[in-house]
Amino acid sequence: MGKIKKHILSIMIISITSQMYLMLFTNGFAVSAGIITFFIIYYFYRDLNSIITGVFSGILVCLLRVLVSMVYGGNFLPGLISHFPETFFYIVIGVSLSFFMKKGFFDNLGKVFLAAFITDILANGTEMFIRNKIGIIILDYNIMGTLTLVALSRAFIVWIILNALKYYRLLLVNKENAEKYKKFLMISSGLKTEIYLMEKNMDYIEKVMAEAYNLYEKISSNEEKDTWKENAINIAKNIHEIKKDYSLVLHGLKDVTEIGISEENMYYHDITNIIEDGIKKLIKGENIDGKIETQLGENFLTSSHFYLISIFRNLLVNSVDAIANRKNGKIQFIHESNENNHIFKIIDNGTGISEKDLEYIFSPGFSTKIDYNTGNINRGLGLSIAQDIAENKLNGSIKVFSELNTGTMFKIEIPRTSLEVKE
Structure with a gap:
């Protein structure tokens, strides 16, 4: 799947899961599962641009919320004013994700938990700041305390899901390893056969070397000229036999190394x-x-x-x-x-x-x-x-x-x- 398709699919999934939310406060402030989905997607697809996804997810989430409010009798402009701060929530997530990825936080699930918690605090803090500035909500310590608990909860959910997926994958890997062990035994037995043939050929090679040296001495001393031709033909025949045996060995090795793995990825x-x-x-x-x-x-x-x-x-x-x-x-x-x-x-x-x-x-x-x-x-x-x-x-x-x-x-x-x- 190309990057553009992955981006579009990620934006759609994040936007849809963001519609699963709880209204903790008045005036349209919703706590959704969008950030959880955002982190899980980018844990597995780190080549995507999280900032681009954050911008377009924020816009789409806002429009979907406005559309839903209109379906239930609301008006467009009040709905837009109420929900547009959520756009900045997802933009901050995208920027924060990009930063933590570059710092290597996604190579350790403990650091992923910390990154998710900090990102949640920053994103919610930004959204609440904008809502406060335009007069939609008044900030107080109770609200910030609640948002901190929400951030901890969502970060913990991200950590739990990623660990569950990790261990599920380990179970699959262990099952695959059992199958690979069986194939390894087959490969080992096949290799032993080829090694035996190679050892056998070593005897042929030593024999040919002895014959070649013997012929060399005869030629050097100009002796037994009538046997030179026969000796040379025998050497050529033996070399041909060695070549045939090694062709069989090579063919056998190719077969052995392709046992059960040619279709594995x-x-x-x-x-x-x-x-x-x-x-x-x-x-x-x-x-x-x-x-x-x-x-x-x-x-x-x-x-x-x-x-x-x-x-x-x-x-x-x-x-x-x-x-x-x-x-x-x-x-x-x-x-x-x-x-x-x-x-x-x-x-x-x-x-x-x-x-x-x-x-x-x-x-x-x-x-x-x-x-x-x-x-x-x-x-x-x-x-x-x-x-x-x-x-x-x-x-x-x-x-x-x-x-x-x-x-x-x-x-x-x-x-x-x-x-x-x-x-």
Whole structure:
């Protein structure tokens, strides 16, 4: 669903639920469920513009209230004067939501409760201030005390609903995990078969190597010329057999990895949780003085979860290595989006990459990670794999920006059409 449709649907839902209200005071002041709906919608759809939604929801709520009052015999102008302050109630909610989202309050349900409470107080306070200024209502301590209790109640309802949805989702995930465990057993058994074939091929390879070396010695010493042709043919035959066996292994591995997962999709937030948990464990296991911070952004359904996990893991592991010898190391994992693309940024304050190395970092085999104590060198395939998947599998791009001794940023941009599937 496009952003415009999501905005329209959100505005309609908020406006309709706002008609579920209680009249606490006189002169049209209503306490509704609109703010509860507003928070729940934006908890799950954080890519939407809450300010736009607030403005149009406020206007529509006001018009609906006026229309309802006219149905019951009221007049348009008095109804408009009575209800137009509610427009500012929803505008303040939109602005407040935008602020709290940027500050990361929506990554923790305790902070969501606090944000909902503060937002409710600000929105109601603004509406009451306007009503007081135009002479509709007179403010006193009793009214403000009641509004504080209302704000606490609605914030608590938001917290309860989001927790209930969270635990319901966990139940579904646990059920899915049980099914995935069964599939994992099937995959494991299939992999063992392919490993057996690969081990068998190792014997063939050693045999071919021995035959090839034997032929080399004969040619070098110019001996047994009459056997050269037969030896060469045997080597070619054995290589052909090895190739056939490895073709079968490759075919088998493809079948194994597609057992029960070819039609499965994942939400981006679930992918992020898996990756974040793994990186946190890696940082802790390596005793690194560092942390990872995530900005989830839009939640979308994708069938390319394995590709995304591979890209993110390779880049994030690279960032973990970069902050390994730093104090207060920090990795930021950010998701943004626009009309056409998903944009992922992985930023660290690690050692950085020298300018002369930047043009080579995506080359297979290139690595600056050398253990001078053991002489071991990293394979240098992680960044190359990430680039290949991003560009050739997902039709996207990957760029790197780095400054030595300051830090590095990887920016991955992938078209929505390459990632998203319909729910």
